[in-house]
Amino acid sequence: TYVVTDNCIRCKYTDCVEVCPVDCFYEGENFLVIHPDECIDCGVCEPECPAEAIKPDTEPGLDKWLKINADFSTQWPNITKKKDPLPEAEEMDGIEGKYEKYFS
Numbered sequence: 001t002y003v004v005t006d007n008c009i010r011c012k013y014t015d016c017v018e019v020c021p022v023d024c025f026y027e028g029e030n031f032l033v034i035h036p037d038e039c040i041d042c043g044v045c046e047p048e049c050p051a052e053a054i055k056p057d058t059e060p061g062l063d064k065w066l067k068i069n070a071d072f073s074t075q076w077p078n079i080t081k082k083k084d085p086l087p088e089a090e091e092m093d094g095i096e097g098k099y100e101k102y103f104s
């Protein structure tokens with residue numbers, strides 16, 4: 001599966017949802033996640049994200065993000081249409097450790 005990772009937080013550009021052939025993105029207030037059981041590993045969303053937040057879970061160190069994607073994708077609503085990024089997207093893009101900073 002592919003996973004949405006830290007840099008989506010407080011950016012949420014949503015370009016990713018337009019290209020997913022199986023509509024497996026789910027939307028929280030501050031970031032999106034991918035449902036790991038629905039993702040077919042096509043990889044087309046990865047280059048679409050302006051924040052480079054989407055990664056294959058085969059990359060090392062993504063265990064935490066796999067769990068976050070798995071957990072929230074069962075709680076959040078599906079999103080299939082692109083919308084405006086969050087107002088703070090540009091200034092938040094590239095800030096490290098957003099999950100720790102804002103959600104713990």
Ligand code: SF4
Binds near residue numbers: 020022039
């Ligand atoms: Fe959707 Fe393909 Fe991205 Fe998985 S890898 S979330 S199926 S676009």
Ligand code: F3S
Binds near residue numbers: 050051
């Ligand atoms: Fe997030 Fe990138 Fe999609 S910032 S909403 S994963 S396009």
